[in-house]
Amino acid sequence: MTSQKLVFVTGNKNKLREVKAILESAPGFTIESQSFDIPELQGTTQEVSRAKCRQAAELIGGPCITEDTALCFKALDDLPGPYIKDFLTKLGNEGLVKLLSGFEDKGATALCTFAYSAGPGTEPILFEGRTEGRIVPPRGPPNFGWNPIFEAEDNGKTFAEMSEDEKNAISHRYRALVKLRAHLEGLSHS
Ligand SMILES: O=c1nc[nH]c2c1ncn2[C@H]1C[C@H](O)[C@@H](COP(=O)(O)OP(=O)(O)OP(=O)(O)O)O1
Numbered sequence: 001m002t003s004q005k006l007v008f009v010t011g012n013k014n015k016l017r018e019v020k021a022i023l024e025s026a027p028g029f030t031i032e033s034q035s036f037d038i039p040e041l042q043g044t045t046q047e048v049s050r051a052k053c054r055q056a057a058e059l060i061g062g063p064c065i066t067e068d069t070a071l072c073f074k075a076l077d078d079l080p081g082p083y084i085k086d087f088l089t090k091l092g093n094e095g096l097v098k099l100l101s102g103f104e105d106k107g108a109t110a111l112c113t114f115a116y117s118a119g120p121g122t123e124p125i126l127f128e129g130r131t132e133g134r135i136v137p138p139r140g141p142p143n144f145g146w147n148p149i150f151e152a153e154d155n156g157k158t159f160a161e162m163s164e165d166e167k168n169a170i171s172h173r174y175r176a177l178v179k180l181r182a183h184l185e186g187l188s189h190s
């Protein structure tokens with residue numbers, strides 16, 4: 001069986017490792033990556049994702065996928081959402097926890113949006129995956145971003161307390177990749 005090569009345009013090594021673990025665990029796909037830190041517009045998670053993928057396709061000059069991760073706090077009407085990277089860089093995990101100290105509701109959603117472009121000038125298609133949970137004081141090794149403060153509803157552990165396999169079985173990223181994979185499998189059979 002031939003495997004389909006996909007270019008994943010990301011500047012993030014942790015994302016790349018998880019995407020490879022999930023998509024390459026079954027035959028069918030090989031992931032190549034190109035590291036570009038593409039400017040991200042402000043807007044809804046969908047607008048941010050579409051714009052980023054359009055730019056990536058122009059840079060690559062062919063088909064590609066990009067990924068955007070948002071962390072949405074229920075008490076803050078889904079902020080920081082797509083702006084989580086700046087919030088995390090400036091406040092750190094402790095600061096993110098403090099943001100919610102005045103609120104009873106610690107509920108949060110991890111939202112992953114994959115965008116697939118068939119090439120420059122084509123409209124990207126979006127695939128979303130969500131994991132529900134809550135924001136807690138950090139537990140587990142600081143292995144990737146806000147992993148230590150996001151406790152998943154599925155098993156009561158923070159992402160940082162899970163093994164890679166455990167995280168990759170319930171993560172926002174895994175759930176989005178299931179949808180992307182189904183779409184790409186449909187394309188390769190038609
Ligand atoms: O599963 C995750 N568990 C914990 N933290 C995570 C996760 N996934 C992304 N993150 C962090 C990285 C960045 O601080 C922000 C998303 O920002 P985001 O723009 O999507 O990622 P990025 O700029 O690092 O990579 P890219 O070049 O693909 O845009 O949340």
Ligand SMILES: [Mg+2]
Nearest residue numbers: 037038040085
């Ligand atoms: Mg980014």
